[in-house]
Amino acid sequence: MSKRFLIVLALALCPLAAFAHIGSPNVFYQGYAGPYPVRVTVRPPPVIPGRAEISVRVESPAVRKVAALPVVWNAGRKGAPPPDEARLVRGERNLYSAELWLMVPAAHSVYVDVTGDLGTGTAIVPVNAIATRRLGMDPILGAVLALLGAFLFFLLLTIVQAAVGESVLPPGATPVIKERRRAALITTLTAVLLLVLIWGGRKWWEAEDANFRNNRLYHPAFMKAEARAEGGQRILRLTRQDMRNAYPIVPDHGKVMHLFLVREPGLDAFAHLHPMKLSKEAFEVPLPQLPAGKYRAYADVTYESGYADTLTAEVELPDPTTNTNAVEGRLAPDPDDSWQVGPAFKAGTVAAGGEETTALTHGYTMTWRGSLRSRTKSDLRFVVRDAAGEPARLEPYMGMLAHAAVRRVDGAVFAHIHPAGTISMASQQLFALRAEGKAPVNISQQADEPVCKLPSVAESEAVWLKRSAGAAENDVSFPYEFPQPGLYRIWVQVRINGQVLTGAFDALITAS
Amino acid sequence: MGIARATKLRWASTAIALAYMSVIAGMAWILPIFPGRPLLGPIYNPVDHMVPLPFPLLLVLPAIALDLLRNWIGVRRGWKHHWSLALLSGCLFFAIFLPVQWKFSKFLISPAADNWFFVGNKWEYGARVGEWCHEFWDVTNPKWNPPATAASLGWALLLAMASSRIGLALGNWMAKVKR
Numbered sequence: 001m002s003k004r005f006l007i008v009l010a011l012a013l014c015p016l017a018a019f020a021h022i023g024s025p026n027v028f029y030q031g032y033a034g035p036y037p038v039r040v041t042v043r044p045p046p047v048i049p050g051r052a053e054i055s056v057r058v059e060s061p062a063v064r065k066v067a068a069l070p071v072v073w074n075a076g077r078k079g080a081p082p083p084d085e086a087r088l089v090r091g092e093r094n095l096y097s098a099e100l101w102l103m104v105p106a107a108h109s110v111y112v113d114v115t116g117d118l119g120t121g122t123a124i125v126p127v128n129a130i131a132t133r134r135l136g137m138d139p140i141l142g143a144v145l146a147l148l149g150a151f152l153f154f155l156l157l158t159i160v161q162a163a164v165g166e167s168v169l170p171p172g173a174t175p176v177i178k179e180r181r182r183a184a185l186i187t188t189l190t191a192v193l194l195l196v197l198i199w200g201g202r203k204w205w206e207a208e209d210a211n212f213r214n215n216r217l218y219h220p221a222f223m224k225a226e227a228r229a230e231g232g233q234r235i236l237r238l239t240r241q242d243m244r245n246a247y248p249i250v251p252d253h254g255k256v257m258h259l260f261l262v263r264e265p266g267l268d269a270f271a272h273l274h275p276m277k278l279s280k281e282a283f284e285v286p287l288p289q290l291p292a293g294k295y296r297a298y299a300d301v302t303y304e305s306g307y308a309d310t311l312t313a314e315v316e317l318p319d320p321t322t323n324t325n326a327v328e329g330r331l332a333p334d335p336d337d338s339w340q341v342g343p344a345f346k347a348g349t350v351a352a353g354g355e356e357t358t359a360l361t362h363g364y365t366m367t368w369r370g371s372l373r374s375r376t377k378s379d380l381r382f383v384v385r386d387a388a389g390e391p392a393r394l395e396p397y398m399g400m401l402a403h404a405a406v407r408r409v410d411g412a413v414f415a416h417i418h419p420a421g422t423i424s425m426a427s428q429q430l431f432a433l434r435a436e437g438k439a440p441v442n443i444s445q446q447a448d449e450p451v452c453k454l455p456s457v458a459e460s461e462a463v464w465l466k467r468s469a470g471a472a473e474n475d476v477s478f479p480y481e482f483p484q485p486g487l488y489r490i491w492v493q494v495r496i497n498g499q500v501l502t503g504a505f506d507a508l509i510t511a512s
Numbered sequence: 513m514g515i516a517r518a519t520k521l522r523w524a525s526t527a528i529a530l531a532y533m534s535v536i537a538g539m540a541w542i543l544p545i546f547p548g549r550p551l552l553g554p555i556y557n558p559v560d561h562m563v564p565l566p567f568p569l570l571l572v573l574p575a576i577a578l579d580l581l582r583n584w585i586g587v588r589r590g591w592k593h594h595w596s597l598a599l600l601s602g603c604l605f606f607a608i609f610l611p612v613q614w615k616f617s618k619f620l621i622s623p624a625a626d627n628w629f630f631v632g633n634k635w636e637y638g639a640r641v642g643e644w645c646h647e648f649w650d651v652t653n654p655k656w657n658p659p660a661t662a663a664s665l666g667w668a669l670l671l672a673m674a675s676s677r678i679g680l681a682l683g684n685w686m687a688k689v690k691r
C-alpha cells in the first residue's frame with residue numbers, strides 16, 4: 001500500500017470534528033496511522049519557539065519504528081526537518097515518546113510515521129503553535145545576573161579610569177591633580193553613557209515584551225453577541241471583533257461554526273448550534289427554546305491555514321417569544337442543532353470518581369465509567385442504555401459517534417471533544433490535502449471564501465459506519481485529560497433514532 | 513580610524529578594511545563547500561550545504577580615501593586639527609561609501625552576483641526565496657526599511673563624523689599609552 005493511500009485511509013477512518021480550547025492546550029488524538037491504531041498526545045510548549053512533547057501509543061504488535069516530525073501548514077512535509085525517532089518509554093510495551101521543536105507561531109501538524117510488519121502509515125495530528133504564557137524570570141537568577149551586571153559596570157569604570165589617568169604616564173610616575181580630574185570627568189561621562197545604554201536596553205526590552213503580549217501571546221478572540229426577537233424567533237447574531245487571523249473559515253463537518261451556549265452561573269442550559277455565515281465577520285442562528293438569562297458563547301472555527309480557534313462572547317438572552325401569531329421565522333434552524341435544559345450545578349453534590357448515571361429523554365440512560373484524575377490521561381467513557389436496560393444503538397451524528405463539551409465551572413476551561421480527540425477534523429483534512437498537493441499554500445487573508453474543498457461529511461460517515469460494524473454500539477470514549485483540577489460539568493451528546501440526546505455530568509477533578 | 517591613528521603604518525585603514533573583508537569573504541567561499549542540512553523547520557528554502565554570510569561590505573574603498581586624507585594632512589597636535597580631520601574623514605567616508613555600497617548592493621542582488629565569488633544566491637533555509645531577493649528591501653517593505661530621505665542621510669553623515677571623532681580620540685589615547 002502506498003503511503004498516500006494510508007494517509008487517506010487513516011483520515012477516512014477518523015470520525016471527528018471541531019476543536020476547541022480555552023485553557024486546554026494539550027492535543028489528544030485517537031485514530032489510525034495507516035493500518036496501526038494509534039493514540040497520540042501532543043503537549044505544545046508554552047512559548048514559541050519551544051519543544052512539544054509527543055507520546056504515541058500504538059495498539060498493534062510488530063511495530064519496528066515510530067517517528068514524528070512537525071509540519072508547518074505552508075511549508076508542507078518537504079519543508080519539515082528530518083523526523084525524530086520516538087523512543088520506547090521505559091517499562092512500556094507500546095508507548096513511544098519524542099520531543100519536537102515548534103519554531104514558528106503557525107498552524108502545525110505533527111506527522112506520526114509508524115513502520116512495522118504491515119508497512120508504513122502516517123497519522124496527521126493538527127497542533128496550534130502559539131505562545132500561551134509569558135514566562136517570567138526566576139527571582140534568584142535575576143538577582144544573580146543583576147549582581148554580575150553591577151560588577152561588570154564598576155569593572156568597566158575602573159578600566160576607563162586607569163586607561164585615562166595612568167596608562168599614558170611614564171612608568172613610576174603618579175598622576176597629578178589635573179590628570180586625576182580628567183580621569184574622574186571621563187569616568188563620570190562613561191558612567192552616564194553606560195546608564196543611558198542600560199536605560200535604552202530596558203526600553204527595548206519593554207517594547208519587545210509589549211509586542212509579545214499584544215501580538216504573539218494567545219488571547220481568546222472575542223465576538224460581539226446580540227439576541228433579538230424577529231418574526232416569532234429569537235435570533236442570535238455574532239460579530240467577530242478581531243480580524244487579525246482572518247484567513248477564510250473552512251467548514252468543519254459541513255458547518256462553518258460550532259457554537260456552544262452555556263447559561264451562567266448554574267450551567268443549567270446548554271446548546272450546540274450551527275450559525276450560518278452572513279459575511280466574513282457576521283453569523284446568525286435562530287435560538288431554540290432556551291430559558292432567558294446570561295449565557296457564555298464558545299464558537300469553534302477552523303481557518304484555511306488549518307489553525308483552529310475558539311471565539312468567545314457573553315450574551316443576555318431575552319425570554320422565549322410567546323407571540324404565536326407571528327409570521328414564520330426568517331431563519332431555518334440547522335437540523336443538527338441540539339440543546340438541553342437540566343438541573344443547575346450544585347457544588348456540594350459533586351463527588352470525585354466513581355460511576356454515575358444520568359437520565360436522558362425517552363427513558364434512555366447514560367453512565368459515566370471510570371475514575372477521574374487530573375493530568376492522568378484516561379478516556380472519558382460513557383455507555384448508553386434504553387429504558388429496558390438494553391444497549392442503545394448510537395447513530396453517527398455529524399460524522400461521529402458522539403460530541404462532548406467540557407467546562408470548568410468557573411469558565412477557566414472549555415473544550416469540545418470527540419471520540420477521536422480534541423483536534424479539528426477540517427484542519428486535519430487540510431493538512432492531508434496539502435500533503436497530496438491538492439490544496440494551495442498561498443492563500444489570501446483578504447478572501448471571503450476558502451479555496452480548499454474538503455471531503456464531504458457523508459464520505460467520512462460512510463467509512464466510519466463500515467469501520468464500526470460489529471463494535472459495541474452503545475459505548476463511546478473520548479481521549480482527554482483535564483488540564484486543571486476543579487469542578488467540571490460535561491455534556492455528552494449522542495443520536496438515537498434520529499434524535500440528539502444530551503447527558504450532563506458533574507465531576508470534581510482532584511490534582512494527582 | 514582609531515587603530516590607524518595609533519599605528520605608524522601609511523595604509524593602516526586599508527589594511528584593516530582588507531582584513532575584515534578577507535575574513536568575511538573567506539567564510540563566504542569556504543563554508544558553502546561543506547555539506548549541511550537544517551534540522552529545524554519550517555524549511556522554505558531547501559539547502560544541502562552550509563550557508564555563508566553575505567559578501568562583505570566594500571569598506572576598502574573609503575579606507576583608501578581615509579588613508580590618503582590622513583597622510584595628506586599629517587599628524588599634528590591641537591583640537592582644531594583633530595576636529596577638522598574628524599569632520600573631513602566623516603564626510604569623505606559618507607561621500608564614498610554610500611554611493612559605492614549602494615551600487616554594489618544593486619549588483620549583489622542582481623542575478624549577475626549569483627556565483628561562488630559574490631554568493632548572491634545563498635539564502636538561509638527559512639527564507640522564502642522569490643522575486644524579492646532581487647529587489648531593494650525598501651521597495652518590498654517600506655515599514656521595516658524606510659527609504660533614504662534627506663533627514664536620514666543627514667543623520668548618517670552626522671554619525672559618520674561623530675564616530676570619526678571618537679575613533680580619533682581613542683587613537684590619540686592609544687598612541688600615548690605607556691604602561
